Amino acid sequence: MLRDTIKSATITSMKAGDKERTATLRLIGAKIKDRDIELRTSSKEVDDEALVIEVLQKMGKQRRESITMFEQGGRTELAAKEQFELAVIEEFLPQQMSEDATRAAIEDIKTALGADSIKDMGKVMAELKARHSAELDMSKASALVKESLT
Structure with a gap:
């Protein structure tokens, strides 16, 4: 522990x-x-x-x-x-995900949720946080999600 x-x-x-x-x-x-x-x-x-x-x-x-x-x-x-x-x-923090792994996780979540516009950013971020909060810097991930959805 x-x-x-x-x-x-x-x-x-x-x-x-x-x-x-x-x-x-x-x-x-x-x-x-x-x-x-x-x-x-x-x-x-x-x-x-x-x-x-x-x-x-x-x-x-x-x-x-x-x-x-x-x-x-x-x-x-x-x-x-x-x-x-x-x-x-x-x-003491878990190993952080690489940028490529983060982008792949974002794409998986976008596909699963059917997200395709910036209006879906909240849904994508919520799911990303639920799945990967321990190994992600959410501020960096937010920028990648925004880039991915525009």
């Missing part, structure tokens, strides 16, 4: 004395715990593995956006810190 893998990586990192990695792993653990607390009041049941992957994907997206902003602002030291955190986060 991914949650246990992160906990054991945190312990290993602490024992090794790797402060930066330990801090990032603790941050991941804290975000997962925050999400658990949010869901206590929710009535819908969420798969634990999906919850952890969702948290990691969100953290990764935030880091990528920060890296871009820091690099544009000339703050390379902050961009490097974010890059390190992103690398640690991505260690």
Whole structure:
């Protein structure tokens, strides 16, 4: 289970004395715990593995956006810190689909749904997310779906 893998990586990192990695792993653990607390009041049941992957994907997206902003602002030291955190986060994420595999998945879904215009983008995106959310960056996939439907 991914949650246990992160906990054991945190312990290993602490024992090794790797402060930066330990801090990032603790941050991941804290975000997962925050999400658990949010869901206590929710009535819908969420798969634990999906919850952890969702948290990691969100953290990764935030880091990528920060890296871009820091690099544009000339703050390379902050961009490097974010890059390190992103690398640690991505260690625990499932392997991302290649662009070709993403395009193939989009074409399969378009065929299955009979989607042929930009009006069908919502349906295609919903099905793509249902089938492949763990291994896709949905913002990149959205651009590919839009390109495919126009």
